[in-house]
Amino acid sequence: MTDPPSHHRKPRVAIVFGGRSSEHAISCVTAGSVLDAIDRTTYDVIPIGIATDGRWVLESGDPERLRITGPDQLPSVDGERAPIALLRETDSTDLVVHEPSQPPQTLGEVDVVFPLLHGPWGEDGTIQGMFEMAGVRYVGAGVLASAVGMDKAYAKIVLKAAGLPVMPSVTVSAREWYRDPDGVRHRVADLGFPLFVKPARAGSSMGISKVHGPSELDAAIEEAHRHDPKALVEQAAVGAREVECGVLEALDGTPETSVPAEIRIGGEHEFYDFAAKYLPEEHTELDVPADLPDEVATELREMAARAFEAIGGEGLARVDFFVMPDHSVVVNEINTMPGFTPTSMYPRMWAATGVDYPALVDRLIRLALRRGTGLR
Structure with missing residues (x-):
């Protein structure tokens, strides 16, 4: 395990994305x-991009280059930039840049990694395991919690074992x-229609289909399998409201919860798909806080903390719920690295609870710096 950073220099934070x-x-x-x-007067920041082919590079760190400007204008890591690597030394983990025709350049010891990665090979415990092997601290959930949170099928098993209600699924x-x-179609029929088919280990509503009847099932399963060889077929929560709650670990390890917020889908969207989430012209309303009876909001926040502890969460998580027409609450899923732009639900919920975006970033880094690697 690397030692805490010296008081003679600022902690060095590697932002990985x-x-x-x-x-x-x-x-x-x-x-x-x-x-x-991020406060540059407090932290020394190194932006590290992972290209779509897996190459690690030293990125420019220009926030303007990393914005969505339209449906076909999505940002990406420039894989042609200088390669960078984590190098494990005897008592530290250093960042090393390899410029063509130049000797390797050491940027210095990395004190904590902020892995802003979504989906497989980033949010699913794989990169967390690499950081553990490298002996470097990192923001967010550990290996097991990340893996369970990413896999919607296993998350349901864990949450149900903890006494939390979940929607029936196959x-x-x-x-x-x-x-x-034919056997799959028979098993799925027991769930009834409508239902949702989704990749078990994807996010941002990638590959999700709403299935209104048997004739739509095959195409939906094949679309989900295009993203993940494991698909989850889930009974639709008919008439339910989609409500989310943020969990943020306190410095003493206690899970604190934000005010809940509700997503109301407008336009032609039947559910909270990619366009409704990320494209500004889409008609999606976010009510922060959600207009819920006090007892329902209290129950929902308590269940969010229970879900966080059930999977062994650390740092942060967003727990998504269905609030049914009779005001009963069902856990939809838990996300261990939720969307984290200032307009994303997680930061907006915490802003409404009294923790603004810069303070949220700072809190998560400080939590990671206090936490060791390895078994805990």
Whole structure:
């Protein structure tokens, strides 16, 4: 484990973003917001981009380059920039840049990594395991919590075991769908229609379809399998309100919760898809805080903290709920690295709770600096 940073210099924070998943662009947008907000008088910041082919590079860190400017103008990491690597030394982990025809340049010890990665190879425990092996502190959930939170099928198992209500579902592997499609259709029919089909380990509503009847099922499963060989077929929460709650770890480890917020979908969207989430011209209303009866809001916040602890969460998480027409509350999913732009739900909920965006960024970094690597 690396020692805490010396009081003679600022802590060095590596902002890691991009990645190989389908959420590469959203990770870049998130990183741009954090780079814009982080206090450079307190922290020495190194922007590290992971290109779509997996190359790690020293990025420019220009927040303006990391914005969505239109449906076909999504930001991405420039994989042609100078390669960068984490180098584990005896008592530290250093950042090393490899410029063509130049000797390696050491940027110095990295004290904490802020992995602003969404989806597989970033939010699913894989990169967290690499940081553990490198002995470097990092923001957010550890290996197991990240993996469980990313896999919607396993998250349901864990949440249900903790006594939290979840929607009924069926998991369909690509192998099972290839071998016995009729058997899958029979199992799914027991859920009734409408239902949702989604990749088990993707985010940003990638690959999700609403299925109104049996004739739409095959195409929906194949679309989900295009993103992930494991698909989740889930009973639709008919008439439910979509409400979210942020969890933020206190310095003593206690999970604190934000005021809940509601998503109201407008226009032609039947659910909270990619366009409704990220494109500014779409008709989506975010009510922060949500207009809920006090007892429902209290129950929802308590369940958010329970979900966070059930998966072994650390740092932050966003817990998504369905509030049914009878005001009962069902956990939809938990996200261990939620969207993190100032206009994303997680920061907006905390701003409404009294923690603004720069303070949120600072709190998460300080939590990571206090936490060691390895078993804890």
